[in-house]
Amino acid sequence: MSDQWVAVLSGGLSHERDVSLRSGRRLSTALRSVGLTVEEWDADSSLLTRLREHRPDAVVVALHGGEGENGSIQTIFEMLRIPFVGADSHACRRAWDKPTAKAELARAGLATPDWVVLPHSTFRELGAAPVLDAMVDRLGLPLMLKPDQGGSALGAHVVHDASELPAAMVGCLAYSETVLAERFVAGTEVAVTVIDTDGGPTALPAVEIVPERGVYDYTARYTAGLTDFHTPARLDERATAAVADLAVAAHKLLGLRDVSRTDAVVTPDGTAHFLEVNLSPGLTETSLLPMAIEASGQSLGEIYAALIDRAVARQAGDPQ
Amino acid sequence: MTHEPARRGSHSLDPHLHRYAARATGMTASEVRALFAVASRPEVVSLAGGMPNLAALPLDSLSAEVGELIAAEGLTALQYGSAHGVPALREHICDVMALEGITGHPDDMVVTVGSQMALDLVTRIFCDPGDVVLAEGPSYVGALGTFASYQADVVHVAMDDQGLQPEALREALAATQRAGRRVKFLYTVPTFQNPAGVTLAVSRRAEVLDICAAAGVLVVEDNPYGLLGFDGQTYPALRSMDHENVIYLGSFSKTFASGLRVGWALAPHAVREKLVLAAESAALCAPTLNQLIVSRYLETHDWKGQIKSFQQTYRERRDAMLSALEQHMPAGCTWTRPDGGFFVWLTVPEGVDTKAMQPRAVTQRVAYVPGTGFYADGFGSRQMRLSFCYPTPERITEGVRRLAGVLADEIDLLATFGPTASRLMSGPQTPSPDTE
Numbered sequence A: 001m002s003d004q005w006v007a008v009l010s011g012g013l014s015h016e017r018d019v020s021l022r023s024g025r026r027l028s029t030a031l032r033s034v035g036l037t038v039e040e041w042d043a044d045s046s047l048l049t050r051l052r053e054h055r056p057d058a059v060v061v062a063l064h065g066g067e068g069e070n071g072s073i074q075t076i077f078e079m080l081r082i083p084f085v086g087a088d089s090h091a092c093r094r095a096w097d098k099p100t101a102k103a104e105l106a107r108a109g110l111a112t113p114d115w116v117v118l119p120h121s122t123f124r125e126l127g128a129a130p131v132l133d134a135m136v137d138r139l140g141l142p143l144m145l146k147p148d149q150g151g152s153a154l155g156a157h158v159v160h161d162a163s164e165l166p167a168a169m170v171g172c173l174a175y176s177e178t179v180l181a182e183r184f185v186a187g188t189e190v191a192v193t194v195i196d197t198d199g200g201p202t203a204l205p206a207v208e209i210v211p212e213r214g215v216y217d218y219t220a221r222y223t224a225g226l227t228d229f230h231t232p233a234r235l236d237e238r239a240t241a242a243v244a245d246l247a248v249a250a251h252k253l254l255g256l257r258d259v260s261r262t263d264a265v266v267t268p269d270g271t272a273h274f275l276e277v278n279l280s281p282g283l284t285e286t287s288l289l290p291m292a293i294e295a296s297g298q299s300l301g302e303i304y305a306a307l308i309d310r311a312v313a314r315q316a317g318d319p320q
Numbered sequence B: 001m002t003h004e005p006a007r008r009g010s011h012s013l014d015p016h017l018h019r020y021a022a023r024a025t026g027m028t029a030s031e032v033r034a035l036f037a038v039a040s041r042p043e044v045v046s047l048a049g050g051m052p053n054l055a056a057l058p059l060d061s062l063s064a065e066v067g068e069l070i071a072a073e074g075l076t077a078l079q080y081g082s083a084h085g086v087p088a089l090r091e092h093i094c095d096v097m098a099l100e101g102i103t104g105h106p107d108d109m110v111v112t113v114g115s116q117m118a119l120d121l122v123t124r125i126f127c128d129p130g131d132v133v134l135a136e137g138p139s140y141v142g143a144l145g146t147f148a149s150y151q152a153d154v155v156h157v158a159m160d161d162q163g164l165q166p167e168a169l170r171e172a173l174a175a176t177q178r179a180g181r182r183v184k185f186l187y188t189v190p191t192f193q194n195p196a197g198v199t200l201a202v203s204r205r206a207e208v209l210d211i212c213a214a215a216g217v218l219v220v221e222d223n224p225y226g227l228l229g230f231d232g233q234t235y236p237a238l239r240s241m242d243h244e245n246v247i248y249l250g251s252f253s254k255t256f257a258s259g260l261r262v263g264w265a266l267a268p269h270a271v272r273e274k275l276v277l278a279a280e281s282a283a284l285c286a287p288t289l290n291q292l293i294v295s296r297y298l299e300t301h302d303w304k305g306q307i308k309s310f311q312q313t314y315r316e317r318r319d320a321m322l323s324a325l326e327q328h329m330p331a332g333c334t335w336t337r338p339d340g341g342f343f344v345w346l347t348v349p350e351g352v353d354t355k356a357m358q359p360r361a362v363t364q365r366v367a368y369v370p371g372t373g374f375y376a377d378g379f380g381s382r383q384m385r386l387s388f389c390y391p392t393p394e395r396i397t398e399g400v401r402r403l404a405g406v407l408a409d410e411i412d413l414l415a416t417f418g419p420t421a422s423r424l425m426s427g428p429q430t431p432s433p434d435t436e
Helices: A016-034 A047-054 A072-080 A089-096 A099-105 A120-126 A126-137 A160-172 A218-222 A237-255 A287-296 A301-315 B031-038 B059-077 B087-098 B112-127 B141-147 B167-180 B202-214 B253-260 B271-282 B288-300 B304-330 B354-363 B392-418
Strands: A005-010 A038-044 A058-061 A115-119 A143-147 A157-159 A180-185 A190-198 A202-203 A207-211 A227-230 A259-266 A273-277 B109-112 B132-137 B151-162 B181-189 B220-222 B246-251 B264-268 B345-348 B383-387
Touching: A005 A016, A005 A047, A005 A202, A016 A038, A016 A301, A016 B031, A038 A047, A047 A099, A047 B167, A058 A072, A058 A301, A072 A089, A089 A099, A099 A115, A099 A237, A099 A273, A115 A120, A115 A126, A115 B253, A120 A126, A120 B354, A120 B392, A126 A143, A126 A160, A126 A180, A143 A160, A157 A160, A160 B392, A190 A237, A190 A287, A190 A301, A202 A237, A202 A301, A207 A287, A218 B031, A237 A259, A237 A273, A237 B132, A287 A301, B031 B304, B031 B354, B087 B109, B087 B112, B087 B246, B087 B288, B109 B112, B109 B271, B112 B246, B112 B253, B112 B264, B112 B271, B132 B141, B132 B167, B141 B151, B141 B264, B151 B167, B167 B202, B181 B202, B202 B220, B246 B253, B253 B264, B253 B288, B264 B288, B304 B345, B304 B392, B354 B392
Parallel strands: A005 A038, A005 A058, B132 B151, B132 B181, B181 B220, B220 B246
Antiparallel strands: A115 A180, A143 A157, A143 A180, A190 A202, A190 A207, A190 A259, A207 A227, A259 A273, B109 B264, B246 B264, B345 B383
16 A cells, blocks of 8 residues: 555536535545545636646646646646656547547447437538438437547437437537537446556456436436446346456546546447446546446545556656 | 445445435435536636625625624633623624615514524424425425425416516415315515525515415515625515514625624514424534624624625626527526526527536536536426626626537537427426516
C-alpha cells in the first residue's frame, strides 16, 4: 500500500457535477480508509495554482462528462507531469466521443448497434423531416437517441414512434450539438468494469441492470431502489465470457488505462453489443463500478490505491 | 408500493423500498435538480435561487448582540422553550404585522422554524389525503412540496398581472365542488408573489375573501415579501381584512436573516391551539436562541431602516433585470414587472420548453427555474422564474444576456424540427401573468 497523498478531483462545470461530487466524496472516503491522505478539489480556476503549489503525488479524476473525460484535464496533468489515474489525453479524446469509439470497435469486428451521427446543422440545412425519415428507414424503430458525448443518460431517449422524434431530438440537442442515433437492441443490459493489473486488463464480474420502469434513465440511475442489479449478471457461461471479452477488447482497442467501464447489451443469442465506454465511471452509492468491485471480493479503496501506485510508477518510469 | 424485498443474488440498493409510505413515491433523483448543482459555481450566473441578499446586515453589531445575549441569558437561550414561541418575540411580531394593517394578539401566534414549518403545520392539521388545496397558478414550489407530502391535491387558480382572478377562483370552487371534492383552503401569496412577482390588486382582496368565506373555505395567506415594496409601499394584508377566516404566515427570512429560520403563524384562536400541539410533535419548539436573537434585533436595531435598505438593494436589481430583459430578449417573450419582492416571471415564445432548454442554459453558464416546478399539474412549460435578489446588477445583466442567447438557439432548434418538437412530457400551455 502506498503512503502518497492524492488529490481527488470532482465537481467541475459539466451537467454531471452533482454526480461527480458524490463520486468524489465516496472515493475519498474509500482511499482514506486504506490509509491514504486525500484532498478533495473542485476543478475550478484555482486548480492549476493548487497543482503547482501543492503538487500531489497523484490525482484521481472523479469528474464526469466534459473536461473530466474528454482529455482536457488529462492534458493539464501531462503538461505538469503529475501522475494521474486513467487514460491519457489522446485515448480519452477517442473514447469520450461515442461515435468514434463505436467506429473503432466496429472496425475490429465487434458488435455494436448500427448507428448514424448527425449535427443540428444538417437537419437545419437539409430539412428535418426527410433526414429523420432516412434515419428511421436506416435504423428502424424503436431507436435510441443520445448526445454524441456525455454520460448519466442525460438527454438520452428511446423513441418508439416516429412522431416522438422531433421532441426527442430537441431534448437530446439541448446537451450537445450532435446526436447519435442507434438501432435499439433489446436484451440483457450489463456494465463491465475493466481494471489494469500486473496481469493485464481484467474484467470484473458483469453487473446486470434491471430498471423497475424499464428505462435506465437519470432517475433510475440515482434513486436507490428504482433499479435492481444482479452481480454477477444472470448470463450463461458463454455470454458471461463474451461480455468480459468485449469490455477488455474495448479497453485495449481504445488505448485505455487503469480503469474503464463498458456498457453493453447481450441479445438472446449470446452476442454482446457494445454501447459505450466510460473513462471516469460513477462511484456513487448507486453506481455500477463499486458493485462490480464488491462482487470481485475487493474494496474500492484497495483497487484505487493500487491504480494510484501504478500511476506514480508510470510517471517515475517516464520522467520526460 | 408493493415492491418485494431484494431477491437473492440481486441488489435493490434500498432494502426499505417496500416499506415507504405512498407519499414518498415522488421522492426521486431528478435531472432538473442535478443541473442546479452548477449554479453554485461563480462562473454561472444564477437567476434560479431565491436567496435573500444579506450583505447589508450590520454583522459587527449583531455579533456583539449575540455574544451579550448568551452571556446574559444563555441558560434560557440554550434551553428548550415553549412550542408557542418566546413571548417577547410574539409581542414584537405584532408590531411588524401592524405595518400591513394587521391587529393580531400574541396569544394567537405560533413561532415556527420559518414560515415553511407553519405551512407544514397548517396542512397537517387540515388536510387528509385527497383533499383539495386551491393555489395560484403558478404557486410557490415549497408549498406544492408540502401539499404533496400530505397527499393533498392542488387545483390552480389563474392569475393575471393583478394577481388571482376572482372569477377563476369562483370557477375553481364550483368545479371542485361539482366533482364532489372537498376544498380545505386557498393558499395564496398575495403580495409580490413567488414566483410571478405580481400583487393581488387591493380592489380584488375583499372579493377574494368574500368568495372563500361564502364557500366555507379558509384562506392561508403567506406573506414573506410584503414589506419589500420597492417604493416602501405596503398593501393591506388579507388578514387585516378578515380575522376569522384567514391564517396568516409570516417570516423574518426576507426582512432579517433567512438562516435563523424564524417564522410564525397567526391564526384564529381554536386553530392556534391545534397548531401549538402540532408544533410540539414536529419540533418541540422553534430554536430558542434564534427567537431571542430576532427579539433583541427588533428591540435594539433600526429594523425599519434595515428593511428600507433591503428595498433599495432589490429595487436596483429589479431595475437591472427589467432593463436587460428589454434590451436582450428575443421577440415573443413577455415578463412581469414586479414592484416588490424577488422574482420576475418570464413567458417564452410558443413551442419553447424551458425545462428541456435547461441543459443548454447550464452549458452557457446561466441558471433559472423552469416554470413546471411551480405547478402541480404539469403546466408552466413556457415559463421560467428569474430571481434578481442575489446577484449584483452587473451579473444580472450578464445573466439575462446569456439567457437571451440560449433562447435564440432554442428557437432556432425548434424552427428546424417544427411545431411537433414541443415536448409533450412537459404538459400543456398555460395562461400566465404577464403584462400583455
